[in-house]
Amino acid sequence: EGKPYKIYLSNNFVGNDWRQQMERVAEVSVKKGPLAGRVDLKIENVEGTVQAQINSLNNIIRSKPDAILIDAASAEALNPTIKKACDAGIVVISFDQVVSEPCAYALESDWTRIPAVLAEWMASQLNGKGKVFVDRGLAGAPISAQLEKGYLDVLAKYPGIEVIGNYNGEYALGPEQAGVASLLAAHPEVDGILTQGYGSGAIKALQDAGRKIVPVTAFSYNVAATTCAQTEGAACILGSNPAYLSSEAIKLAVDILDGKPKPADRHILVNGDFLATNGGEWTSTLYPDAVIQKIEIGKNAWPDRPPGLTLPITPEWVEITAEEAAGG
Amino acid sequence: MTDFLEATAVVKRYGGIVALGRADLSARAGEVHALLGENGAGKSTFIQILAGAVRADSGTITLGGQAYRPRSPEAAQAAGVAAVFQELSLIPDLTVAENVWFRHEPLSPLGTVRASTLNAATAELFARYRFPDIRPDREVRRLTLAERQVVEIGKALSRDPRVLILDEATSALPPAETEWLLGLARSVAAAGTLVIYISHRLGEVRAIADRITVFRNGETVAAYETQAVDDETIIADMLGRRMDRLYPPRVATSTGRVALGLKGFGAGSKLSGIDLDLKEGEVLGVAGLQGHGQRELFQALFGLGRAEGSVTLWGKPRDIRSPRAALSGRDGLALVPEDRRSHGLMLAKSIRENLTLSVVRRFTRFGLTDPRREQALVEEMIRTLRIKADSPEQPAGTLSGGNQQKVIFGKMLLTEARILLLYDPTRGIDVGTKGEIFTLMRRLAAEGYAILFYSSDLAELVHVADRVAVLRNGRLAAVLEGDDNSEHGILRAAMIEPRAA
Amino acid sequence: MINLRRHRAILLAYLGMLLLLLLTSVVAPGFLSAAHLRSTVVLAAFIGIVALGQTFVIIGGGIDLSVPWVLNAAAVLMTLAAAGQNGPLLYIVPLLLVAGALVGAINGLGVALFGVPPIIMTLAVNVILQGGILVFTGGAPTATAPPAIQFLAVGRIAGFPVILILWVVIAVVATLLLSRSAFGRYLYAVGSSAAVATFSGVPTLATTVAAYTLSGFAAALAGMLLTGYTAQAYLGMGDPYLFTSIAAVAIGGASILGGSGNYIGTIAGALVLTILTGLLPALNLSNGALLVVYGVVILVTVSLGSESLAAFLGSFRRARRGDGAAS
Amino acid sequence: MTMLAADRRERRAMPDLSPSLKAKLVDRAPILIPVAMLVLLVAIYASLREGVFTLDELNLDTAAALTLVLAATGQTIVLLRGGIDLSIGGTISLGTVLAATQFRDDPAHVVLWTAIILVIGALVGVVNGVLITALRLQPFLVTLATWSILSGTALIILPIDGGGLPAFWMAFGSGNWLGLSSAVWLLAVLVLFWVWFRRTRLGIAIRATGSNERSAFLSGVSPLGINIATYALSGLFAAMAALYLTTQTGAGSPTIGKDYILPSVAAAVIGGISLFGGRGGLIGTIIGAYILTIIGNLVFVLSISSYWQPIVSGVILLIAVLASSIAERSARRSLT
């Protein structure tokens, strides 16, 4: 219990709100609560390429840390490097964008459950019948493929639901809005939109095209929640991919380093609550234990807070405030 | 009996422009055959066809009795045709030796080109033909235009050609080098090679050509045995009119007022201690052997590179640190640069854009250019200088060499600067236009311009300049006027130390 | 006649654009609806405005890789400083335009005064700006765009998108600058040959700096306007504009090596790229197939403007005519 | 127009007033300057970290730089010709994808597919070369299009990162002979290749064509031939980069290639190659790639707080390039 653990967080990309919140939350969670003073956390950002992350990891490995936490540029391509780290006796935890290397833990949201619940919700909104657009995320990204597959698998159970268009939302507002706008021009009717991103871009595209607002699935960013709450006639469900996955990864690393029993499975799933405009009224039959909160201004949607804030904000074992998460 | 080279009814069009309408030429092995014609007559187009760089639209050519229609320069070279191109074909980033042997380098067993082998081969080649001194390992980028022309000649000779084409190969060469090339051409012909020789200097043609073919407007208008024809006839064939004389009468128009005053002027290690006054109304020639500071003088005056000493323009001290500072309107200086392709012209841009680049302000009103005013300036220059072009919008790079030079001259005239620095301004220009340019120079002098004039052709200095300043080793060796201003006088001053004063 | 020849590449780029539009409307008739044309024009305008600066820089023989983060920085700083209010825009917008211009000027000085290769200079400035924004905002998530900006980006006046009006004004000014101003002449000269420009008394340093300055200005403007489209700024919003701005210029007929091109061509380039990106989702193809189609369409579109294709078709036509005359 | 595009390099060159002995030094500046830059960066790096002057460091840094070096080798050849090749992004992606999906645990099979991948890379280059010459299109546009087509093909074959590489293949990637990693050996072979290639007729012709296209044509260089050769070499090296990359990643990655496009140009330009063709060489490019890699190491050992990292790496790059540009300028000016 003498020296703090030396832990590196290797992040392959800083260019969006989620990643920044993730880093801020990581830093906050080693400054207070049970981990205060126990971790010497260093964050290494690289400019988005696999090669840069490999090089950065090599540098990290050479400085012999106790643990490395990785938000990875690739699920596969870092494996040989990660194996090297494990062989050097370093605890390796991949989180968020995880890796397949078996020696590393993989801590992530449940990418099977989230799209399943979202799609099931959509089907119930449409009463099992209608035409939908599906967001394919980012070409080549594993999570995108998982989400798309999750959506399609559930929708396939409803013969009345037809996927009439795909677009690549790329987890950014502009492409989402432009992609939906194009599809709207091509398709006179649409009854629902399953996004992988903000949802607010899809709603804005509907408004710009003068269409009626149809049910939308998205992820729980503040802008999504407030847009859904404030837009007349909007129906939404938001899955959550908490930015505090980083805190959870730190906690896991410390527990392992402390000699606590290791998790049985290298795969660790973190489940956040869902938010829905009809939360409380609707439950998932596929995942009956899924908590679905109702979207309410002031409770889980804050018009005066940054739109890019990811919800939920705090893990259970340490209290992180919205201000701390938003930084600034 | 057919000659070694027979070209019949060769035609080449570029869109609507007819470069060659119907060109015929017949030449024997072992002769020097001159190809003459005014600027834009189609000479270079014709030799580019021979050299495989351009394909004719129609017509037939036979070489040594065989049909000859090269699909590429490579094919022409394989057939034994080598050319010194008017525009040169050197690679600036390769050395002299690499250029000379480019595409047919001697290879080592590993398939590589060894610098030492190449340099030795070049030295051997240069020695064989008594080349002027040029180091084989220098990068061509760093050579003067005259040196490049010499290297280009070496490059053609390295192929041991059956047909050697020299397209204005002497245009930038000083007297000594010109003499050398003439001798070389003769001896190569004597050894059985056909030499096709293009030049606007009739004296050279007379000195070496066995036969002459004259082009006008893309068509062959005459062919002669050289001895059987006089200059007047040739010129009349070229121009389609008679020309009374090349050089205008030289009337002294100097007012005595100093337009450009130099005291202790110098530039780097190549030029120093120049005290010289260029007067209003005067054409002051500059001469010297190659590399004795003439280029440096012109460039330093124009604000290129560092200069020392004092400069006055129209009596006022001036510090000219850039061409922009030099080109300061009527009281400034304008330059016709040595290297037209690198420093004078934007080849891809139109004649119009080139002509007016230095004087955009002259036709700008309220921040906008006035196309009509610009057009008027451009048309005036095209007319004055007889620039042969399809339209003012024709890209400068598609003009004939002489016409490119005219555009540069016109561009300088438009600046309205009254001190003109003319570095070999008539290079590549045909006799007809040359005469007009000399007349123009004298007229400008009479109007109060002051002209500093270098020419690689000594005769021009002798006939056009009021005085000639001779440089030797970067210093002023003499200023010649009156009877001293002769080719002989200039050469003597350029070579021999003066008696101690 | 002559002008037709000179501007054939541009005419053909527009032809390609129209063909693409027709193709699109065959795939989905809704694409020719007023609403979609409007939204296409709006999206094209963002590319068009960024590519305005890129056009000037490329004509001058350079390239500007700093546009993504000049754009992004202006967007983020504007939304943060305005905090959703119109009032502060009065000073924030001019301030940020000047700041964008300043960044451009720094690029220009690095290139023209110190001789740093443009690619490296602007790449480094881009990275520095990216980090600078993170440090400056502490990574704070961004705020909502003020209504006035949203009006500029997606609003309409008498049915016309406001941004289209803005774009037309910009296009007129840019075209005048390029074709009718001394600066334009100097720019083409510097891009054609720095040495010839110097010998001709062109102020090469000032010209180059001005081109980059304009590019910084344009990117900042585009960034602020873009927040009006998505209603907020977000990190990474500038990234797609790097290659598209360069590609728009190239498709518009400019040589990447400088000395040629004009803004009318760039506009066609921006429209081609936008229509194409709009068309792709409607094709219902896999991600991979989309990229293949994208590449093929770009190739076909630019081939239309290719000289030798035109020459080939021309000679074909001539040959046929010749045959006819002979028989 | 082709004719008019000629002379590019020469026309850009500033007036060259008076050559002298110092000229030689200035002529070498394009390579001396990155060398000085690298030396300086390594010196700073070594003062901050132990064991910089060891074989381990060399092995690690070379492995880290080698994919970029290979990609940049092709790019260098194209830049020397006065072109640019964006399609290497697609070729690299496709190469890794093919390797990861086709290689089996049988060496003969791996050799076969290695050859196929290399041939595909070269063929892509042939297509680029033909399109650029026949349609007289800008290399930027042609290779932008082929980049997209190849990336799409890679995504069709393998929609997300995956596949696998045989154990012996991976063992080669992390292998070590006489204390030197396979990367160092490969680099040595590459340098040998370059020393040979730059003196071949083709090597000279590529450089010459970039220096002055018109002159090269008049001297007998075939425009089609030179473009095919140039871009085929670029494609070939991109394929090699892909193959080496798989030894480091152990997977196929359909989007990984784009990460090498801009850096490959940057490495070459830092190494002294002009985008206008004709000047510079691979040694400069290799140094450029090392500089980019060392900057990453430096930023790591400087232990800079996360948001500052990109700023610092950008500033280091800028200062280094700025310093060298100024040095070169003043050297050229003092040449009188």
Ligand SMILES: Nc1ncnc2c1ncn2[C@@H]1O[C@H](COP(=O)(O)OP(=O)(O)OP(=O)(O)O)[C@@H](O)[C@H]1O
């Ligand atoms: N690529 C081209 N495009 C258009 N016109 C061309 C092209 N090349 C040559 N021409 C035209 O063909 C004509 C003949 O030019 P050419 O260069 O053969 O003349 P020349 O007799 O060599 O003249 P000079 O004595 O000035 O060198 C000129 O009018 C020229 O403008």
Ligand SMILES: Nc1ncnc2c1ncn2[C@@H]1O[C@H](COP(=O)(O)OP(=O)(O)OP(=O)(O)O)[C@@H](O)[C@H]1O
């Ligand atoms: N300066 C140059 N640099 C590189 N290639 C050139 C240059 N000039 C011409 N070429 C190429 O050389 C080939 C032959 O050129 P040439 O001008 O002789 O063509 P041509 O005989 O008129 O026939 P075509 O019209 O079919 O090109 C062409 O393919 C052209 O692309």
Ligand SMILES: O[C@@H]1[C@@H](O)[C@H](O)OC[C@H]1O
């Ligand atoms: O997991 C994702 C994260 O990696 C990305 O950066 O932002 C969106 C998140 O859903």
Ligand SMILES: [Mg+2]
């Ligand atoms: Mg000629």
Ligand SMILES: [Mg+2]
């Ligand atoms: Mg032709």
